[in-house]
Structures are given as structure tokens and as C-alpha cells.
Amino acid sequence: MNFFLQMNRYFMWISLIIGVGILLGGCSSPNEETIPTPTIPLPASFDGDLAYQYVVAQMEFGPRYPGSDGHTAVKEWIQASMVGLGWEVAAEEQNFNDIKIQNILATRGIFQAEVPWIVIGAHYDTRRYADHDPDPNLRSEPVPGANDGASGVAVLMELARSLPENLSVNLTLAFFDAEDNGGINGGDWIQGSRAYAESLTTHPDFVIIVDMIGDSDQNIYLEQSSDIFLAGEIWETAENIGVDTFIFEQKYRIIDDHTPFLTLGIPAVDIIDFDYTYWHTTHDTLDKVSAESLQNVGDVLRQWLVQSFGS
Numbered sequence: 001m002n003f004f005l006q007m008n009r010y011f012m013w014i015s016l017i018i019g020v021g022i023l024l025g026g027c028s029s030p031n032e033e034t035i036p037t038p039t040i041p042l043p044a045s046f047d048g049d050l051a052y053q054y055v056v057a058q059m060e061f062g063p064r065y066p067g068s069d070g071h072t073a074v075k076e077w078i079q080a081s082m083v084g085l086g087w088e089v090a091a092e093e094q095n096f097n098d099i100k101i102q103n104i105l106a107t108r109g110i111f112q113a114e115v116p117w118i119v120i121g122a123h124y125d126t127r128r129y130a131d132h133d134p135d136p137n138l139r140s141e142p143v144p145g146a147n148d149g150a151s152g153v154a155v156l157m158e159l160a161r162s163l164p165e166n167l168s169v170n171l172t173l174a175f176f177d178a179e180d181n182g183g184i185n186g187g188d189w190i191q192g193s194r195a196y197a198e199s200l201t202t203h204p205d206f207v208i209i210v211d212m213i214g215d216s217d218q219n220i221y222l223e224q225s226s227d228i229f230l231a232g233e234i235w236e237t238a239e240n241i242g243v244d245t246f247i248f249e250q251k252y253r254i255i256d257d258h259t260p261f262l263t264l265g266i267p268a269v270d271i272i273d274f275d276y277t278y279w280h281t282t283h284d285t286l287d288k289v290s291a292e293s294l295q296n297v298g299d300v301l302r303q304w305l306v307q308s309f310g311s
Contacts, residue, residue: 046162046302048295054154055146055214055294058124059286063142064149065128066099066178074124075102078153078175082106085160087173096195103192104175106160116205116309117170120159120301121257122152123179123192123211131183132280146286147276148180151214155298162302169309172204176257179211190257197260206230207261207268213297215273216290220297221251223274226258227267234269237304243296271297 057077061070075091082089087106094101104124111117126145133139156173163171174196182189193209208230213220222231231248238246251274258268273293278284 046158046295046298048158048291048293048298050161051154051158051294051298052289052291054157055150055289056286058150058153059144059146063128064124064126064145065142065181066102066125068142071125075104075177078104078124078157081157082160082173085157087160092196092199094195094199096191096198097188099178099187099191101192101195102177103196104177105196106173106175108160108165108171111170112168115168115170117172117202118305119172119174119204119207119261120156121174121176121193121207121209122156123149123176123257124153125149125177125180125192127180127280128184130280130282130284133282135282138282141282143180143280144282144285145180146284146289147214148212148279148284151212151289151294152210155210155213155294155301158294158298159301162298163305164310167305167309169305171305179257189255190259193257194260197264200264203264203266204261205267207258207266208234208301209256209258209268209270209272210297210301211256211270211272212276212279213271213273214289214293215276216288216293217275218245218273218290218293218296219275220246220271220273221249221275222247223256223258223270223272224250224253225262226269227262230267231269233308234271234300234304237307238296238300241299241303243300245293245296246300271301 058074061073064070064074079089087108090105092103126149127143130141130143131139176192178191181187235246235248256270258270261268278288
């Protein structure tokens with residue numbers, strides 16, 4: 001590494017320390033008027049350590065199920081952070097199935113009709129009850145949501161920071177609400193993505209969902225309902241760059257935020273590690289998440305975007 005690259009790396013980490021300090025310092029009170037935003041220089045690559053800090057920041061808000069203080073706070077934090085990273089943000093609120101949906105959509109640059117449109121999404125809400133907890137006495141407690149919620153958001157935010165600006169693609173980073181509270185008080189799953197999909201007047205060319213991908217024991221199998229051709233490109237990219245936790249074998253069929261788009265005939269893929277022991281338990285905590293796992297997913301998606309749509 002030459003001197004200039006070393007200095008660039010040095011200043012990036014100094015900025016990170018300052019930025020994260022400001023970020024976490026503002027997380028103690030969801031009602032504060034000033035929401036911290038990252039002020040970190042754009043790098044040449046995805047940084048798993050920084051993605052991990054985005055997980056840390058979300059966990060400071062506490063449980064983030066709809067209606068909670070943490071949900072309000074993390075919604076405002078995502079919006080402010082994405083603006084700080086140079087993206088245009090639209091907070092789309094709508095009533096859907098008698099609940100209030102608050103999706104956050106981030107774009108960059110002017111929409112170009114002649115190039116593809118890709119949506120990369122993750123849910124930012126957490127589950128109200130830890131109904132899979134091994135201790136029955138804890139099943140009425142909320143899920144902390146370090147992996148199931150915060151990890152996907154963190155990957156999207158670090159992609160927002162690290163993607164080059166010269167990609168020949170219209171890219172929407174979608175932070176979906178109300179994904180994870182199905183079966184509670186008669187509620188259904190994937191409400192935010194369903195509301196967004198049903199509101200579309202034109203369709204994206206591809207949709208990619210990242211969910212529960214921060215597990216330190218990462219094994220990402222091919223979800224059975226995902227578009228096999230799009231998945232093939234992404235999993236081949238993983239193989240080409242040496243990420244061996246993407247396993248091109250079908251294992252689970254999951255209703256997730258990719259499902260509404262598949263229903264519309266849009267090629268969609270769910271990147272998910274469903275072999276997660278702590279799913280919907282009180283043990284879905286920060287110590288279960290790995291910066292290396294976030295790095296794997298970020299590297300694969302960034303490389304796929306660059307090699308597919310780089311100019």
C-alpha cells in the first residue's frame with residue numbers, strides 16, 4: 001500500500017471513530033431533535049467493521065417493533081444517516097391492512113429510463129415477542145434484533161457509503177417496515193414490502209433482499225422460491241471472489257420481503273441465513289453478529305453490482 005493510500009485509510013478510520021462516537025452518543029434518547037449522521041469519506045471498498053458499527057448503533061435504540069420508541073428512533077436515524085451519505089430519501093407512509101407502514105426508500109442521482117432498476121431491501125423492524133425463546137418465561141419479551149433486522153440494514157448502509165457513483169443502474173435501497181410481526185394479534189408478515197410492491201406503477205428489473213446475514217456461523221443457502229438465474233449470478237460472484245459461505249444448494253422456502261415481488265413476476269432473491277439458532281429469541285444479540293459475515297455479503301453484492309453495471 002503506497003503512502004497516499006495509507007494516509008487515506010488513516011483519515012478514514014479517524015473519521016469513523018469520531019463519527020461513531022457522535023452516532024452512539026446520540027442514541028440514548030429517541031426524542032432528541034438532532035439525529036446523528038455519518039460524516040465518513042467514501043471508500044474504495046465495503047468495510048465490514050464499519051457495517052458492524054451500524055449494527056451497534058441500531059442496538060442502542062433497543063427493541064424496534066412498530067409502535068415502540070426504538071422504532072421511531074431508528075426510522076429517523078436511517079433517514080438522517082442516508083441523507084448524510086449523499087442519498088435522496090423518501091419516507092413513504094401509508095395505511096395497509098389497517099396498520100401504518102413506514103418504508104424508507106433511498107436513491108442516488110436522476111432516474112435513467114435506459115438502464116436497469118434494482119431494489120436492494122432489508123427490514124428495519126424487530127419482532128415484538130420472542131416466541132421461539134427456549135425459556136417460556138421470556139417469550140413475552142421483545143427480540144433484540146441484532147441479526148434479524150439490524151444486520152440487513154447495516155449492509156445496505158455500508159453499500160450506500162461504498163458503492164461507486166458511476167454505476168449504470170437505477171438503485172433503490174429499501175428499508176422495509178413491519179416485516180417481522182406476523183402472527184401477533186392477527187397481524188401478517190412482510191407488510192412493508194407488500195405495501196410497497198402493491199403501490200408500484202412500474203416494476204424494478206430485479207429485487208434483492210438481505211435478511212439475517214450477520215450470523216457469525218454464516219451459511220447462506222439458496223432460498224427455494226428465489227429466482228434461480230439472478231441467484232446464480234450472485235452465488236457465482238461469491239465463488240469468484242472466494243466467499244465460501246454462499247452455498248449454491250436449495251434448503252428452505254421462506255416467505256420474506258422478496259415474496260411480493262415474485263408474485264408480480266419480478267425476479268427476486270432472498271439472501272438469508274436461516275440456520276440461526278437465536279431466531280425470534282431474546283438471544284438475538286450483538287455478540288452473535290460478525291463483522292466478517294457482514295463483509296462477505298457486502299463484498300458479494302458490491303462486486304456483483306460493479307461487474308454487472310460498472311462503466
